[in-house]
Amino acid sequence: MDISQDLTVAERMRSGFEELTRAERQLANAMLANYPVLGLDSITAVAQVSGVSTPTVVRMAKKLGFAGFPEMQAALRGELEATISNPIAKHDRWAASAPDTHILNRFADQVMENLRQTLRQLSPETFNAVVALLSDPSRTVHMVGGRITRSLAEYFFTHMQVIRGGVVQVASNANTWPHYVLEMREGDVLVAFDVRRYEQEMLRLAEMARAKGVLLVLFTDQWGSPAAKLATHSFHARIEAPSAWDSSVVTLFIVEAIIAAVQDENWEETRARMKSLEDLFDQTRMFRKFV
Incomplete structure (x- = not known):
């Protein structure tokens, strides 16, 4: 399953859904229904709530391009932090690594990448x-x-x-x-x-x-x-x-x-x-x- 590393966990689940097994689809649906909160729980709790086995959780995480469940969970934590960021935090995050190019070029590049990713x-x-x-x-x-x-x-x-x-x-x-x-x-x-x-x-x-x-x-x-x-x-x-x-x-x-x-x-x-x-x-x- 070839999935871009730039995608969110939810996007990876949706784009790769057809390649998942029946149990993995059940797990993905459960996680998407309570996203990202369910995925932040323990692997045992995620499996129990989803009605699947813990090996199924691990297998799906790997199919989504992660080394395992801990790496997928770390990605979910990063997403949660991003969703609650206030404008000041968002500005500082971008400013810290901004390349030495005009804001018009930086903004245009990001908008075009946003469009490409969304259309996919x-x-x-x-x-x-x-x-x-x-x-x-x-x-x-x-x-x-x-x-x-x-x-x-x-x-x-x-x-x-x-x-x-x-x-x-x-x-x-x-x-x-x-x-x-x-x-x-x-x-x-x-x-x-x-x-x-x-x-x-x-x-x-x-x-x-x-x-x-x-x-x-x-x-x-x-x-x-x-x-x-x-x-x-x-x-x-x-x-x-x-x-x-x-x-x-x-x-x-x-x-x-x-x-x-x-x-x-x-x-x-x-x-x-x-x-x-x-x-x-x-x-x-x-x-x-x-x-």
Whole structure:
């Protein structure tokens, strides 16, 4: 099993899942369902919770490219530290080993590597399934983001609102979320954005929506939000950057690709909505005209 050393443990499990034995798949599913917490326990506890033997834990660790369980566990500890890092810690980590090149070049190199790594992990089947859900007029689509990612949710909402009806932008104030959940119906779709340092309210919203039969489409990072265990579909975008802040470039790339695909799926309806909207813009003289 040829797996890049740059991948997280979760990415290694997902990318190599088909090559695992039945018991190893059972173990991988258990670890992904409680990631990374389960993997930080003793090897005996990991085996017992997963319903497999301790040799199975060792074998899977080696299949994932580790020397053994202790090395895999060390990688998980490093990931956990990364997910809870504050902006100052992230900046200092990058600054300590920054090469003597312009920030534009360093940032561009990292963003391109993020895109390459993400595309290697992104399943076309998952992408197509999400497009199908968002194109289904019988489903109301609710969109929500966190403290930083709410701008991505708003961007996605603005485009989707033009493409189709039945799209709701959930307010960023978590105190109002029960009001939005009240209006959700079984079969609806909740599109949520949650990256490190994962927000507790987002997990609670996902739990409330899931209890009503709402399907969760989650945009998260390479480590994975705790809400991922409740998601019908998840996009794990690489977000590392030579900055105190995480990069949203790859996440936005996936969002824009979905917008283009959903637009094409129901183009006649979208075209009619666009024309009506342009007429309204003309009435309000919102945009400057040169003729």
